[in-house]
Amino acid sequence: MTGGLLLLGAALALWPGHAALRRERRRSLTRRSGAAPRPTAGVPLLAVAAVAAGAVAALLSTLLVAALAGGCAALAARAELRRRAGVREEARLAALVEALTALGAELRGGRSLNEATRAAVAACADEDSGRALARAVRFPEDGDGECGGELERALDRVAAAARLSARTGCSLAAVVGAVEDDLRARSRQRLELRSATAGSRASAALLAGLPVLGLVMGGGVGADPWRVLTTTLTGQLLLVAGVGLEVAGLAWSARLVSRAAR
Structure with a gap:
């Protein structure tokens, strides 16, 4: 609990304000326009997302879940940054x-x-x-x-x-x-x-949410799969393997869609 509170406090301290976000946007536009970038201090969004997600997960669950949540949050933040860069482009x-x-x-x-x-x-x-x-x-x-x-x-x-x-x-x-x-x-x-690949992206997102639906359904019938995954050695190994396969599947689907869209 104490470690989770410390991580949450660090995330709030590192979270960039509106001024920092505006400076980052101006810096990215300057790099693309060919001008010499001016040095600015800031914290990468990936680190902030990882620390924030890890802090919340540490407060609610175990350190293993916190580590997995931080890694997944960093990957999600990276994908969001790429999407925003594409929109700006x-x-x-x-x-x-x-x-x-x-x-x-x-x-x-x-x-x-x-x-x-x-x-x-x-x-x-x-x-x-x-x-x-x-x-x-x-x-x-x-x-x-x-x-x-x-x-x-x-x-x-x-x-x-x-x-x-x-x-x-x-x-x-x-x-x-x-x-x-x-x-x-x-x-x-x-x-x-x-437009042609919108259906494939929607299918990948739907399949990615099925494990979460399985956890909810298992908890609804009284099986309590979350406790098994977080408190037993076998469950923790299965949790790590499942998250790894989930991330690999999403990355593979995104790569296939991006290759088809070229």
Whole structure:
């Protein structure tokens, strides 16, 4: 009980506030936009989730359950962070598409490159994406050539088109339009793949919840499976093996769905 209270107190002390979360979001956007990140102090969300879940489980059950709960919470927090990163990436790609639309329209209308770039940055819903697009157009030679994601690959193509236009005098609007069309097509394809794999993800989530349902049903008929799993040696071994198989099954299902969605 005392150890659980100490873990719970540590989790509350380490839990990030709204200001820390805003700083982390700005830092992630800065890294993606290519600017030099500023050092900030903070606690990883994975550690906070693990400590919090372990503290609650230690208060309610045994140390083994606390350790398993902490590990599962860390894995769940990691999956949630990946999901949020994917949502942010989609939003930034959508903003970049709108900026490319404005850039191509301004260039086809006869505006100069600097004027068209300013208009595109103003039309971009994400400030960091707009600044990254402006750097790719105005300073294409400064690109680092790293393609860490769909956004970086699109900016690399825009920078390559700007270099080609500066050297040969060819039209930049046509290449910008091609990049925009490609991004729109890829976005539609991702939406279709997510819709096609929604049933598989739902089935995996349902199967993952069946062991919990089994515990509830066992307790309802008076078998008390939770006491057996947490207080006997055989039950503890089965609990560890069951949690391991559960995590492995979820990871395998997620990997199969992600491979099908590529």
